[in-house]
Amino acid sequence: MIRHLIEQRLHAAVAAVLPDADLTSVLxxxxxxxxxxxQTNALMSLxxxxxxxxxxxxxxxxxxxxxxxxxxxxxxxxxxxINFRLKAEALAGLLQGAARGEHLFFxxxxxxxxxxxxxSSPNVAKPMHVGHIRSTILGDALARAFRLLGHRVVTDNHxxxxxxxxxxxxxxWKRELDAPALAADPIGEMERLYKKLxxxxxxxxxxxxxxxxELVKLQRGDAENLAIxxxxxxxxxxxxxxxxxxxxxxxxxxxGESFYNPRLQATVDDLVAKGLARESEGxxxxxxxxxxxxxxxxxxxxxxxxxxxxPALVQKNDGGFNYATTDLATLAYRMxxxxxxxxxxVTDGRQQxxxxxxxxxxxxxxxxxxxxxxxxxxxxxxxxxxxxxxxRSGDTVKLADLLDEAEERALKVVTDKNPxxxxxxxREIARIVGLGAVKYADLLPNRQTDYVFSWDKLLxxxxxxxxxxxxxxxxxxxxxxxxxEAGVSLDPSAAIRLGAPEELALAKHLLNFGFxxxxxxxxxxxxxxxxxxxxxxxxxxxxxEACPVLKAAEPERSTRLRLCxxxxxxxxxxxxxxxxxxPEQM
Numbered sequence: 001m002i003r004h005l006i007e008q009r010l011h012a013a014v015a016a017v018l019p020d021a022d023l024t025s026v027l028x029x030x031x032x033x034x035x036x037x038x039q040t041n042a043l044m045s046l047x048x049x050x051x052x053x054x055x056x057x058x059x060x061x062x063x064x065x066x067x068x069x070x071x072x073x074x075x076x077x078x079x080x081x082i083n084f085r086l087k088a089e090a091l092a093g094l095l096q097g098a099a100r101g102e103h104l105f106f107x108x109x110x111x112x113x114x115x116x117x118x119x120s121s122p123n124v125a126k127p128m129h130v131g132h133i134r135s136t137i138l139g140d141a142l143a144r145a146f147r148l149l150g151h152r153v154v155t156d157n158h159x160x161x162x163x164x165x166x167x168x169x170x171x172x173w174k175r176e177l178d179a180p181a182l183a184a185d186p187i188g189e190m191e192r193l194y195k196k197l198x199x200x201x202x203x204x205x206x207x208x209x210x211x212x213x214e215l216v217k218l219q220r221g222d223a224e225n226l227a228i229x230x231x232x233x234x235x236x237x238x239x240x241x242x243x244x245x246x247x248x249x250x251x252x253x254x255x256g257e258s259f260y261n262p263r264l265q266a267t268v269d270d271l272v273a274k275g276l277a278r279e280s281e282g283x284x285x286x287x288x289x290x291x292x293x294x295x296x297x298x299x300x301x302x303x304x305x306x307x308x309x310x311p312a313l314v315q316k317n318d319g320g321f322n323y324a325t326t327d328l329a330t331l332a333y334r335m336x337x338x339x340x341x342x343x344x345x346v347t348d349g350r351q352q353x354x355x356x357x358x359x360x361x362x363x364x365x366x367x368x369x370x371x372x373x374x375x376x377x378x379x380x381x382x383x384x385x386x387x388x389x390x391x392r393s394g395d396t397v398k399l400a401d402l403l404d405e406a407e408e409r410a411l412k413v414v415t416d417k418n419p420x421x422x423x424x425x426x427r428e429i430a431r432i433v434g435l436g437a438v439k440y441a442d443l444l445p446n447r448q449t450d451y452v453f454s455w456d457k458l459l460x461x462x463x464x465x466x467x468x469x470x471x472x473x474x475x476x477x478x479x480x481x482x483x484x485e486a487g488v489s490l491d492p493s494a495a496i497r498l499g500a501p502e503e504l505a506l507a508k509h510l511l512n513f514g515f516x517x518x519x520x521x522x523x524x525x526x527x528x529x530x531x532x533x534x535x536x537x538x539x540x541x542x543x544x545e546a547c548p549v550l551k552a553a554e555p556e557r558s559t560r561l562r563l564c565x566x567x568x569x570x571x572x573x574x575x576x577x578x579x580x581x582x583p584e585q586m
Contacts, residue, residue, distance in 0.1 A: 001105060001514045002094055003028055003038055006067055006084055010040060013064035017057070021046055028084070030512055036075070036083035037508055043080040054080035091507055092496040098510075099562050100492065104573060106514030108150030116154045116334050117143050119346035120249070123160035124236040124256070125169055125190040128243050130389055130397040131348070134378045137442050137579065139346040140249045141526040142376070144577045149521055154252050154338050158330065159240075161233055161256035167215030168197035171207075173228050186235035219261070239400075246403055247435065248579055255330075263329040264321045268314050271328075276364050282317030286324075286361050298356035312357040327358045328365065335369055342372040344524065349377040349448065376524040379450040381442075389453050403435060409459055410434030413467070417586060429583045433467055434459075436580035440466035443578055444530045464534045466580055469571065472537040473582040475544075476568035483550055483561065490565065494558035502543040506563055509539045513570050517577070526578060533574045540567045 007028040014021050026046075031039035043061060047054035058080040065082075067074060072085045098104055119139025122128045139155070146153045172193030182189040201208040218225040233256075244250065268284055271277035277284045287309055288299035294307040301310040314325045334343060345355055355375035362373065381389040391397055411430035418426065441458035445451040461467050483489070498504050516532040519525070549560045572582050 001103070001107060002070060002086065002090065002511060003030075003515055004107070006038055006070060009065060009067050009070075010061075010082075013061045013066075014043075014046070016064040017060045018046060018050070030515065031083070033505075035077065035081075036085045037071075038084040038086075040082050041080070043082065047080060058082060086508070088498055088504070091504070091511070092498055094511060095496045095498075095507055095562065095566060098566055098569075099496070104513065104566075104569060105510055106149070106517050112150045112152060113341040114152045114154070114338055115146050116156055116338055116340045116343045117146075117346065118156050118158050118344065120244075120251075121158045121160060121347070122236075122240060123165075125165075125187070125194060125232045126236075127187045127191060128239065128399040130381055130399060130402055132399055133402070133438070134348070134381065134442055134447075135346045136244075136247065136249055137439050138376065138378060138447060138526065139344075140247070140579050141443055141529075141577060142344065142346070142521075142524055144579060145517060145520045145526070145529075148573075148577060149517060151521075154340070155250070156334070157240075157251040157254040159254055159256035161229075161236075162258040162261060162326075164212065164215060165194060165198070166218060166229060166232075167211035167213070168201055169194055169232065170214040170218065170225055170228055171211055172197045173232075182235075187239050190232060190235070243399055243403075247439075248581075257326050260326050260329040260333065261321075263333065264325050267325060267329045267332065268321070271314060271361075271365060274365065276361065277314050280311065283313055284315040285311035285313045286357070287311045289364065298353060298360050312361060323354065324358060324361075327354075328362060331358070331362050331373075332366065335366065335371065340371055342374065344374045344376055346376045346378075349379055351375070352377055374524065376447070378447040379445075382450050382452045384452055384454055386452070402438065405455075406434035406438045406459075407431050408434075409455055410437065410467075413459055413461070414586065417461075421585075429586060432581040432583045433470060433586065436466040436470060436575070439578060439580055440469075440530065443526045446527055447525060464530070466575075467586070469533055469537055469575060470580070470582055471586050472540060473568060473571050473575070474584065474586050476540070476564050476571070477584055479549060479561075479564050486550060488550060488557070488561075490561055491558055494555065494562070496559050496562055497555055498559065499556075500543075500547050502539075502546040503559065503563060506536075506539045506543045506567060509536055510566055510570055513574070520577075529574055529577060533571060536567065536571060536574075540564075540571075543567075 007026070010028060011023045011026055014023060014026050026040065026042040028038045028040050030037070043058050044054045046052075047057045055076065058076045062074060062076060062082065065074065067084065069087070070084075070090050071087060075083045077083055094105070117139050119142075120132060120136040122132055143153045143155050169190065176196075177193070178189055181192075197207075197211065201211055214225060218229055240254075268277065271286065272284060277286045280287075286299065288297050288311075290297075294300045294302070299310050299312065300307045302308070312324045313322055314328070315321055331343065334340060347355075352375065355373075359373045359375070362369070383389045389397055407427075407430050410433040411427060414421075414426050414430045414433065418429075421429075437458045441451070441453065444464060457463070458465055459467060461471055498507055512532065516528050519528050543560075543563065547556075547560055549557065549564060552560055575582055
């Protein structure tokens with residue numbers, strides 16, 4: 001897009017003045033309108049590195065810079081800022097290209113990457129709860145953004161289907177399964193069994209030992225235990241599929257922890273053979289190699305002012321394995337299967353140390369692996385009392401119940417606004433609005449902060465909410481319904497002529513769509529897109545209030561209809577990246 005064109009020409013000018021300059025740091029960004037449309041401050045750091053006068057360097061670069069056809073003559077500001085103001089005809093040309101379907105203000109990646117995204121990860125035999133929504137919604141939005149930009153994405157749901165809890169469940173299933181309850185509510189019955197047996201195992205070591213024995217039988221392939229375990233998986237998958245279908249989330253693969261079980265011993269043996277893991281008190285663990293300063297070393301921890309070993313356990317003293325072993329085996333499998341350029345894990349912030357250790361261990365284990373490993377972590381959902389979000393009785397909020405309530409509350413909003421719509425239409429609009437509101441409320445905050453869940457705020461038709469953006473989309477669609485009724489149609493060959501300040505402001509904001517998408521992908525922060533879309537809706541509102549569309553004479557009417565169309569397309573595309581639908585009316 002035009003920012004990239006300006007950047008390319010700036011690179012050429014900088015290279016002409018400083019042939020050895022690292023051009024990757026020479027970037028053009030959007031800026032405050034009072035300074036221009038785009039700006040670069042990269043020359044200051046280049047001047048500092050070479051002990052040059054920054055203003056003189058900017059002057060020398062300006063002498064080589066040719067942005068004819070794109071911008072008015074650039075201006076130097078401050079020590080070495082260069083400000084760029086777009087020419088109206090260049091802006092109109094880009095809009096015309098978008099109107100012809102040549103682009104939507106973003107470009108595909110020149111070098112597509114293969115990216116594996118690990119997210120959601122519910123547990124078999126347990127209900128999905130509100131804690132799963134952040135990982136699920138954030139991971140899905142990132143996958144959509146990367147795909148839109150042309151990358152190959154593999155979404156992997158690493159399901160929790162292995163471990164000590166299944167020994168407890170097996171005992172409960174065999175001893176006191178309530179078959180009618182299982183038929184009526186499979187997840188509820190399995191949750192009941194787990195809670196009961198978990199409490200018994202905590203109170204009685206003998207029962208815990210019995211549960212471990214059942215788990216060992218499962219691990220060794222006991223036919224009865226395998227059959228029960230597989231039925232637990234099947235019943236749980238029905239729940240998962242129902243929730244994901246409601247949320248519009250799809251996975252390319254869903255490989256549970258059990259899939260990697262056959263690889264675990266070989267993983268530990270290889271870690272030991274390569275000197276990465278060693279025996280410690282009968283177990284095997286990975287220790288620091290002292291290659292990092294203690295404060296940056298995930299295998300060290302500070303206590304009483306001194307640094308102590310903080311190893312990652314990969315095999316217990318009873319021969320069992322843990323999450324670290326499984327995650328290392330999973331990384332190796334993903335490298336062998338997809339040869340990814342990047343692997344992203346989307347989990348809550350409590351797992352930061354775990355992934356720092358896993359990534360550091362993998363780097364030492366597979367030193368030749370050229371892959372970027374990233375832990376995209378997030379904060380917690382809080383209730384309006386500032387405490388972890390719970391039901392009134394203090395239980396964890398089940399995800400299905402949350403989505404049901406979102407749709408019911410949205411139905412009331414829709415009914416109040418459009419009581420004459422048929423019930424079926426109102427319920428479908430409520431489904432789109434309610435689920436969109438929950439998703440947007442989760443994606444809007446900085447992901448690394450906690451946020452307060454408020455039904456009133458997330459369903460509001462004013463402010464930075466999904467319903468507000470969805471309503472803006474329906475307003476744009478209504479313009480074209482009225483145009484059709486009036487016999488007015490878009491002429492694809494009509495020239496775009498921008499004049500009013502509100503037209504220019506809206507048009508320039510549309511240009512930044514691609515830049516925002518790139519920032520979302522680069523930093524794994526969909527909140528950038530949320531705020532961009534909110535600002536877009538504001539620009540559109542100001543444009544619509546100041547510039548009559550259907551009542552305008554030509555050529556203003558064609559230009560304004562085209563701006564409406566492009567704003568609507570960008571708004572819908574942006575909401576789609578967030579996994580949010582747009583109804584035709586609200």
